[in-house]
Amino acid sequence: MDTLLIAARAVHYAATISLAGPFAFVCFVATPEPSERLRRRLLLLVLGSLVLTLVSGTGWLLVLSARFSGQPLIAVLPQGIVATVLTRTRFGQIWLARFVLVALLALCAVARHRRPGRAANWAGLVVGASTLASLAWAGHGGATPGHPGELHLAADMLHLLAAGAWLGSLIPLALLLAEAQASNGPYWAACTRLAVLRFSVLAGTSVVILFAAGLVNTWFLAGTVPTLIGTLYGRLLLAKIAIFAIMVTIAAINLLRMAPRLVPVGGGRHLTLWAAVDHLRRNALIEAGLGLCVLAIVGSLGILPPGLHTEPGWPLPFRLDLGALATRSEFLLAIVVALAGVCMVTAIAAAAAGHYRGTLIAGGGLILCLGFGGIILRPTIEPAYPTTFYALPELYADASVNRGASLYAANCALCHGTSGRGDGPAAAGLPVHPADLTASHLFAHTPGDLFWWVSNGRGDGVMPGFAGIMSANDRWDVINFIRARAAGLISRHIGPQVSATSAPAIPAFAFETGSGQQTLSGVLAAGPVLLVLFSPPPSAERLAQLAAAQTSLSAAGLKILSINLGRIGMPEMEPPPPLVGISAEVAAALALFHAPDDGGETDLMLDRAGNVRARWTRSGAAGLPDTATLAADAIRVAQLSAAPASHAGHAD
Amino acid sequence: MVNQPMIAAAAAFTAAVALGSPAARAHAFLDHASPSVGSTVPAAPAAVTLWFTQQLEPAFTTAQVSDKSGNNVGSGNAQVDPNDPTELRVPLKPLPPGTYTVAWHALSIDTHTTTGHFTFTVSGG
Numbered sequence: 001m002d003t004l005l006i007a008a009r010a011v012h013y014a015a016t017i018s019l020a021g022p023f024a025f026v027c028f029v030a031t032p033e034p035s036e037r038l039r040r041r042l043l044l045l046v047l048g049s050l051v052l053t054l055v056s057g058t059g060w061l062l063v064l065s066a067r068f069s070g071q072p073l074i075a076v077l078p079q080g081i082v083a084t085v086l087t088r089t090r091f092g093q094i095w096l097a098r099f100v101l102v103a104l105l106a107l108c109a110v111a112r113h114r115r116p117g118r119a120a121n122w123a124g125l126v127v128g129a130s131t132l133a134s135l136a137w138a139g140h141g142g143a144t145p146g147h148p149g150e151l152h153l154a155a156d157m158l159h160l161l162a163a164g165a166w167l168g169s170l171i172p173l174a175l176l177l178a179e180a181q182a183s184n185g186p187y188w189a190a191c192t193r194l195a196v197l198r199f200s201v202l203a204g205t206s207v208v209i210l211f212a213a214g215l216v217n218t219w220f221l222a223g224t225v226p227t228l229i230g231t232l233y234g235r236l237l238l239a240k241i242a243i244f245a246i247m248v249t250i251a252a253i254n255l256l257r258m259a260p261r262l263v264p265v266g267g268g269r270h271l272t273l274w275a276a277v278d279h280l281r282r283n284a285l286i287e288a289g290l291g292l293c294v295l296a297i298v299g300s301l302g303i304l305p306p307g308l309h310t311e312p313g314w315p316l317p318f319r320l321d322l323g324a325l326a327t328r329s330e331f332l333l334a335i336v337v338a339l340a341g342v343c344m345v346t347a348i349a350a351a352a353a354g355h356y357r358g359t360l361i362a363g364g365g366l367i368l369c370l371g372f373g374g375i376i377l378r379p380t381i382e383p384a385y386p387t388t389f390y391a392l393p394e395l396y397a398d399a400s401v402n403r404g405a406s407l408y409a410a411n412c413a414l415c416h417g418t419s420g421r422g423d424g425p426a427a428a429g430l431p432v433h434p435a436d437l438t439a440s441h442l443f444a445h446t447p448g449d450l451f452w453w454v455s456n457g458r459g460d461g462v463m464p465g466f467a468g469i470m471s472a473n474d475r476w477d478v479i480n481f482i483r484a485r486a487a488g489l490i491s492r493h494i495g496p497q498v499s500a501t502s503a504p505a506i507p508a509f510a511f512e513t514g515s516g517q518q519t520l521s522g523v524l525a526a527g528p529v530l531l532v533l534f535s536p537p538p539s540a541e542r543l544a545q546l547a548a549a550q551t552s553l554s555a556a557g558l559k560i561l562s563i564n565l566g567r568i569g570m571p572e573m574e575p576p577p578p579l580v581g582i583s584a585e586v587a588a589a590l591a592l593f594h595a596p597d598d599g600g601e602t603d604l605m606l607d608r609a610g611n612v613r614a615r616w617t618r619s620g621a622a623g624l625p626d627t628a629t630l631a632a633d634a635i636r637v638a639q640l641s642a643a644p645a646s647h648a649g650h651a652d
Numbered sequence: 653m654v655n656q657p658m659i660a661a662a663a664a665f666t667a668a669v670a671l672g673s674p675a676a677r678a679h680a681f682l683d684h685a686s687p688s689v690g691s692t693v694p695a696a697p698a699a700v701t702l703w704f705t706q707q708l709e710p711a712f713t714t715a716q717v718s719d720k721s722g723n724n725v726g727s728g729n730a731q732v733d734p735n736d737p738t739e740l741r742v743p744l745k746p747l748p749p750g751t752y753t754v755a756w757h758a759l760s761i762d763t764h765t766t767t768g769h770f771t772f773t774v775s776g777g
Contacts, residue, residue, distance in 0.1 A: 068765065089759075091763050303764075510688040512694070517687060517691070519684060585692075
């Protein structure tokens with residue numbers, strides 16, 4: 001059924017573009033139309049595309065109805081599923097509207113043929129553009145919520161319209177050029193020159209829009225370099241962009257080399273001109289063929305989950321850690337990238353125009369830029385593994401951390417030690433010292449790096465691989481535990497001053513309040529949080545203090561979460577509040593963030609990402625924070641949250 | 653004329669580094685639930701509520717809550733909230749202590765179906 005859907009989508013995109021394109025052609029390129037015969041051919045093209053649009057659109061609807069309902073394809077009509085889809089889903093309603101638009105377009109085409117004129121052309125263009133643009137709602141573009149969603153949808157529509165204007169005009173242009181060749185007169189030479197010139201403007205504008213809107217879409221759906229080169233979605237997208245680049249290069253050859261030859265040479269002999277027309281016609285057909293390849297890819301892309309939702313397999317043995325780059329180097333790199341882009345564009349344009357010396361010079365510049373860029377990027381090269389960019393399938397939360405803790409004790413503690421410092425009972429006898437899993441260096445590696453080592457071993461087999469011993473989910477649990485424990489230990493070095501340096505995030509957890517269950521992430525979404533961890537239970541006086549502080553700190557956007565690590569279950573509702581209730585699992589995970597010598601209370605200031613930005617303990621030299629300090633810190637943390645957290649860097 | 657792959661890659665690189673990725677929300681995935689995924693709650697909830705990352709199509713979105721032996725413990729059909737189409741609610745019969753599985757099948761408005769399941773436990777304590 002996937003193949004059917006991909007085919008229906010690809011044919012529908014192509015047919016809709018071919019349906020709308022001729023209207024753009026007669027409005028922007030061939031005004032007035034040079035001959036009655038061309039008009040007849042364009043009508044046939046529109047009607048043929050119209051039939052294909054309806055057939056493929058119906059196919060798309062049927063296959064989706066089958067997918068929505070889980071019923072076989074033959075059952076969707078008799079069971080009334082298609083009717084439900086048409087009336088009760090957004091896709092169906094858009095489809096109904098689009099079928100009406102296609103019928104209107106048929107009317108426009110016939111009216112245009114009966115009584116040629118600008119009104120019918122423009123009416124057809126508007127209806128055709130609507131038919132094409134409304135396809136955006138059928139894809140990923142219509143799904144992003146809120147204002148970013150509107151931007152995504154607008155970009156998607158512009159992308160469709162630009163593609164339609166350019167691709168859809170190629171076949172009409174080829175038809176016009178064929179007519180011109182057959183007639184071979186001065187009238188047609190003038191028509192061709194004008195049409196090619198106008199087409200260049202249309203195509204050029206479309207390419208700029210396609211590129212800009214395509215960047216917006218890539219940002220929304222592929223997002224990062226790993227997802228671009230590590231997922232099927234990303235690779236198809238790159239293939240699409242590569243074909244697009246070839247099409248643009250052909251367009252550049254047309255514009256820079258062929259178009260100038262359309263000027264008649266003296267003596268009325270138009271040999272060069274007609275040879276150029278022949279070239280242009282062939283190039284238009286080649287571009288149209290490449291355009292079909294692009295649409296076939298579009299057909300597949302729409303049914304794949306976007307790159308950001310799949311685990312990217314990393315194909316290279318290294319990665320670039322641009323976060324490690326100094327600001328000055330970043331600035332230099334941006335200049336080099338811009339220069340490289342200019343050199344590349346110049347090289348291609350010069351080649352297309354036939355200035356091969358220019359190509360060589362620009363190519364030389366490009367190689368220089370690449371060399372210089374390589375020197376700048378050298379310090380950012382880190383070893384990488386196929387799993388480096390895997391997203392955590394096990395949520396970094398209390399449940400996973402606790403499962404990981406017992407798995408760690410059973411499988412890892414023998415060498416890495418109960419504390420994780422690499423001092424287990426078996427460590428002394430090993431040729432390579434086990435890694436210290438509590439160092440801040442741990443966070444210089446991605447969870448995917450750790451997953452690779454846990455799965456496949458390290459140090460020439462000194463550390464065994466655990467792929468055959470623990471399930472993949474168990475291995476991720478161990479990684480979550482190791483990271484939570486290290487985050488807890490690192491947080492002890494965070495002082496009472498808020499600074500750009502933070503300790504890595506606290507695991508996610510849920511807690512009970514008088515009014516129901518809430519999550520840390522839910523509270524953090526509203527602003528910074530002061531997490532107060534008590535063990536043993538706090539005095540009533542301290543709780544009253546916190547309750548009073550909360551009242552005045554609400555204005556600063558700070559929420560206080562007070563937790564008694566020694567008490568499991570419902571929240572303590574007796575006045576004064578606000579002690580929230582937690583499960584034993586949450587207590588065990590949060591205990592990693594509380595030092596035994598804290599005097600009974602640890603206060604952690606968390607930014608929106610859950611990173612620890614400041615820390616106070618009852619036994620600490622700075623004591624516990626007062627309300628004024630907390631209010632000032634909350635504002636600072638809210639500002640800092642916008643910038644990426646800087647953890648301690650790579651040490652070796 | 654423009655060499656797209658290089659620029660696109662460079663731009664994606666820059667975007668990823670400078671801005672971080674936006675939350676791409678194609679396909680409806682479970683964002684969070686009440687009771688939370690995998691959580692233990694002391695008292696039996698009156699309903700399970702699921703929040704998704706995208707708007708749902710009510711006609712083709714379902715969720716079922718079942719006990720250890722697979723019996724449906726819902727007291728009615730799963731309903732998408734008309735005011736917030738990302739929210740799906742399943743009303744429950746009074747639940748005795750035990751572990752319950754929530755299995756969902758969601759159709760997002762961009763025509764993609766997703767499925768998933770999770771458990772929660774009522775401790776009764």
